[in-house]
Amino acid sequence: MKKVVFATLLVVLSFIILVSFNDYIDIGGITPDLLIIVVVLWAFSNGTTDGLVIGFFAGLLLDCFFGYKNIVGLNALGYMFLGYICGVAHDFYYSNDIKLPLFLMGAGDFLYNFAYYILFFLLKNKLDFSYYNTHIIIPSLIYTLVVGLVLYKPVFMLCKWLNINAEDGDSKIEETVDEKGETESV
């Protein structure tokens, strides 16, 4: 329960910061993808289920306000898979090493922006990829990574604290269930 409250707070807060303080945090018109950072870090420290749920809702929130041509679901789908994949990484790799979450964040941000380019620019015959790459994708990637580097520790500590605090040890039960499920299905 506590987890849900904190996850909601984190997503809503970063969304508000993104849209309301847009003018203050942008550097040369580029803003960091705070929601991607939050989704990756949360999924990476909590596993697949949490990852895909937080991703789904973060994306849905984005869709509701800034969906392309009022289409709802595109961001939700993308963010959900991002959360799921980062959750998978959590299952086989859990340590305080910062390299993997940073890599996932970078890859997530790059793929997200790349998909944007393909869907909304390349298909409209705007072929100058190098321009979009050097002016948007790469700066956004760098900015996101820097902000992610700063946020990594606090979010990770928060998740650790929440996981210890959860009396039943939510994540432990999840893991055992996973193993059981796999052995039976094989």
Next chain:
Amino acid sequence: MGFLDFRNKFQFKPKHLLAPLSAVCIALIVLTAINAKFGSPFKTVASAVIVPMQKGINQVGLYFYDKAELLQSISTLQNKYDELSEDYDELRLENTMLIQQQAELERLRELYDLDNVYSDYEKIAAHIIAKDSSNWFTTFTIDKGSKDGIEENMNVIADGGLVGLVTYVGKNYATVTAIINDGVNVSAKLEKNSDLCIVEGDLTLYEDGLLAISNISSSAEVEAGDMVLTSYISEKFVPGILIGYVTSLKTDSDGLTQSGYITPAVDFEHLEEVLVITTLKETGDLEEEE
């Protein structure tokens, strides 16, 4: 805990959640692509939670911004004052001339029955409470919605120039798509000789603060600084709104048309308040409404 029991019984795996949620997403994408109305329940819920927060934060932000501005401005004001007092004399002379011309203009307008230009459009003022977070598009959320009389496709202006179009209306908020968005076309005309042209937003020009203009006939005599207005044949934009000023033009390779760049009249980087024109453009295909 009932939820945990359920998980143990059914061998819950994340995949079981991923598949239905993906299906929900895809269904939503298809449905909302067909008709944006399908997304409105989600938007209503989201806006009920988020919009009040945005409005509150916006007010707090504006307060601090104003205070910071005040401190900064005192020193610059003195310099400005000196500058301006010099301009004043010059302008007063010009003004007397303009007053005379204005009287003439009004007389002529009456004569030509043209006084329904955009000074007469009914407008609603609104604050911008959020901006699109992605680096690819420029959309705003404003703090007025359907309960204030905002409707889809209403034109939005600021600083006397065209900002964009209302593309989605919620109960207490509305989304505005700016004309600088990549791929947004506005049918326009040159103020000087009423030559028609097309103004288009382009992300690659965004950094220079320009818009692309094209389809001006090569015979048109255009100079840098000429006004570009929305045209009478535009589908959604009401006529006669200033879009910007011509920056540079060159003849296209086919020799028939000219194209180039214009500077928008609106400073999109520093928008805070906008005016929504409540007059909708009436087009021929209104029969569609049932």
